Amino acid sequence: MAEVIQILILGMALGGVYALMGSGLSLVFGVMRIVNLAHPVLIMAGAYVAYWAARLYGIDPLLTLPIAAVILAATGVILYKLVFEREARSAKYSEMTVLLTFALAMVLEGALGTAFTNTQRVTSPDYATDAFFIGDIFIPKGQLYAGIVSLAIISALALFLKYSRFGYAIRATTQNREAAELLGVNVNLVGLVSFAIGIGLAGAAGSLVSFVFSFFPAKHWEWIAVLMSLVVLGGMGSIFGTVLASFILAVVAAFIGAYFGATWSTLTFFVALFVVLLVRPQGIFGEKPELA
Amino acid sequence: MSGLLEVSNVVAGYGDGPAILDGANLSVQPGKVHCIIGPNGAGKSTLLKTIVGMLKIRQGSVTFKGASLKGKRPDQILRRGICFVPQERALFPKMTVRENLRMGGFSLADKSNLEKRIDEIEERFPILGERRDQHAGTMSGGQQQTLAMARTLILKPEIVMLDEPSLGLAPKIVKEVFSIMRLMADEGITILLVEQNAMMGLKHADWGVVLDLGRTLFEGPAAEVLTDPRIQELYLGGKKAA
Numbered sequence: 001m002a003e004v005i006q007i008l009i010l011g012m013a014l015g016g017v018y019a020l021m022g023s024g025l026s027l028v029f030g031v032m033r034i035v036n037l038a039h040p041v042l043i044m045a046g047a048y049v050a051y052w053a054a055r056l057y058g059i060d061p062l063l064t065l066p067i068a069a070v071i072l073a074a075t076g077v078i079l080y081k082l083v084f085e086r087e088a089r090s091a092k093y094s095e096m097t098v099l100l101t102f103a104l105a106m107v108l109e110g111a112l113g114t115a116f117t118n119t120q121r122v123t124s125p126d127y128a129t130d131a132f133f134i135g136d137i138f139i140p141k142g143q144l145y146a147g148i149v150s151l152a153i154i155s156a157l158a159l160f161l162k163y164s165r166f167g168y169a170i171r172a173t174t175q176n177r178e179a180a181e182l183l184g185v186n187v188n189l190v191g192l193v194s195f196a197i198g199i200g201l202a203g204a205a206g207s208l209v210s211f212v213f214s215f216f217p218a219k220h221w222e223w224i225a226v227l228m229s230l231v232v233l234g235g236m237g238s239i240f241g242t243v244l245a246s247f248i249l250a251v252v253a254a255f256i257g258a259y260f261g262a263t264w265s266t267l268t269f270f271v272a273l274f275v276v277l278l279v280r281p282q283g284i285f286g287e288k289p290e291l292a
Numbered sequence: 293m294s295g296l297l298e299v300s301n302v303v304a305g306y307g308d309g310p311a312i313l314d315g316a317n318l319s320v321q322p323g324k325v326h327c328i329i330g331p332n333g334a335g336k337s338t339l340l341k342t343i344v345g346m347l348k349i350r351q352g353s354v355t356f357k358g359a360s361l362k363g364k365r366p367d368q369i370l371r372r373g374i375c376f377v378p379q380e381r382a383l384f385p386k387m388t389v390r391e392n393l394r395m396g397g398f399s400l401a402d403k404s405n406l407e408k409r410i411d412e413i414e415e416r417f418p419i420l421g422e423r424r425d426q427h428a429g430t431m432s433g434g435q436q437q438t439l440a441m442a443r444t445l446i447l448k449p450e451i452v453m454l455d456e457p458s459l460g461l462a463p464k465i466v467k468e469v470f471s472i473m474r475l476m477a478d479e480g481i482t483i484l485l486v487e488q489n490a491m492m493g494l495k496h497a498d499w500g501v502v503l504d505l506g507r508t509l510f511e512g513p514a515a516e517v518l519t520d521p522r523i524q525e526l527y528l529g530g531k532k533a534a
């Protein structure tokens with residue numbers, strides 16, 4: 001029993017981190033219909049911000065988090081203006097963005113590799129190697145903190161989307177771009193801001209990732225599979241779905257890892273992605289709205 | 293004669309594509325129900341989209357109360373008092389009914405009265421009050437159309453344009469939809485209705501406009517258009533029996 005609880009806790013903590021990694025991707029897809037394959041490499045960039053802030057100035061990655069978020073959000077604005085804005089009204093837009101973001105991911109990976117080499121990095125604040133003990137069960141502090149911070153950020157995002165004027169505009173644009181525009185929403189501005197928030201979330205996730213996983217530029221390919229399975233299972237564009245999918249898959253992966261070995265744990269995400277696409281391509285929360 | 297809204301010789305289309313409208317004319321008289329009819333693909337929806345600024349006017353002019361709407365954005369045109377309820381997809385399916393109504397007031401600079409206005413609308417349309425916390429996408433087609441039409445009232449518009457509000461609804465529900473439209477007209481709102489079902493549309497209208505291949509063929513009092521032989525020709529067989 002203790003073992004099951006132990007695995008569950010570890011899975012949940014990782015699920016929290018995955019949730020933040022995936023929510024930015026989901027937001028950007030929801031509003032902009034951009035399948036952003038560069039999202040993981042942007043998380044990687046956020047991780048490097050945290051890493052160098054810790055290494056050069058000894059700043060705790062949790063304190064770097066807002067800085068990484070702002071730097072990446074600004075990067076998001078630039079990318080949007082340079083790459084995506086022109087495409088926004090094209091009919092083949094969604095397909096185009098897959099290729100565009102794929103190329104972008106390669107370029108950014110190359111840039112990070114050149115700048116920071118392919119050495120494995122990790123930030124190691126004290127709590128990253130510490131743990132709470134409750135009887136036989138241990139809870140690694142690093143994962144626990146990362147999970148809590150991640151959920152706090154996602155809750156703030158959810159409140160913003162649910163109650164603020166701009167949140168209404170974002171949700172409306174996600175659900176029906178044309179109707180939103182007709183009611184006076186500036187959908188181009190909504191696109192830009194959502195993209196910036198989405199990439200900002202990647203930056204925030206990156207600083208958490210920096211002490212939860214070790215990383216090097218090319219590792220983002222591994223994360224793509226994980227993140228794609230989260231957003232697909234959650235129903236593309238549904239942030240709540242992504243969060244729920246993160247917890248489900250992380251816990252399942254933790255159990256599979258514990259009983260069958262780490263290789264199989266990673267495979268959970270590939271298999272989930274595959275099965276969901278075959279069986280229920282709209283994901284858990286992607287039910288088709290009745291509009292007739 | 294100059295109307296509330298004047299469309300003259302408008303040429304417009306999608307992006308860099310071919311001209312879909314090519315000589316569209318329309319003169320809208322205040323307080324009346326106008327019905328635009330025409331076969332599939334005639335450009336009826338395109339005409340409404342052009343009026344609200346979603347498509348660029350390439351040639352010709354659109355004026356509202358004497359002022360040109362050319363080059364204006366949808367939000368600017370909305371603020372002048374023209375509301376558009378598009379064909380089928382007018383709502384935000386995963387927002388609640390109440391949130392959809394709030395979106396109706398999105399363009400208001402002063403939101404202090406918004407919740408009160410929404411309360412009034414829920415009183416007038418009790419079904420919307422009953423379902424205020426339900427996702428709009430889970431309501432029946434008729435309820436969704438009611439919500440879409442009621443939502444325009446938040447802004448107290450001068451002109452409401454309805455694109456095929458009867459589409460896919462059962463005859464009994466269609467009646468309700470048209471009675472809501474009549475209600476709006478009786479309050480002094482000018483209505484611009486697009487209907488594929490010419491008979492039904494014209495029966496509920498004061499003025500009829502016939503559009504084909506992006507061009508206005510002719511217009512006149514609804515009763516006269518209804519019996520015009522050219523209509524029979526245009527709809528050869530099919531629609532007129534309905």
Ligand SMILES: Nc1ncnc2c1ncn2[C@@H]1O[C@H](COP(=O)(O)OP(=O)(O)OP(=O)(O)O)[C@@H](O)[C@H]1O
Nearest residue numbers: 306309312330331332333334335336337338339488
């Ligand atoms: N988004 C679009 N992009 C390009 N062409 C379009 C678009 N929407 C409509 N068209 C074209 O414009 C023409 C007129 O379409 P429109 O929707 O205005 O017709 P309609 O009279 O409203 O027909 P319906 O009764 O079927 O609604 C059609 O040939 C259609 O193919």
Ligand SMILES: [Mg+2]
Nearest residue numbers: 336337338379
């Ligand atoms: Mg149409």
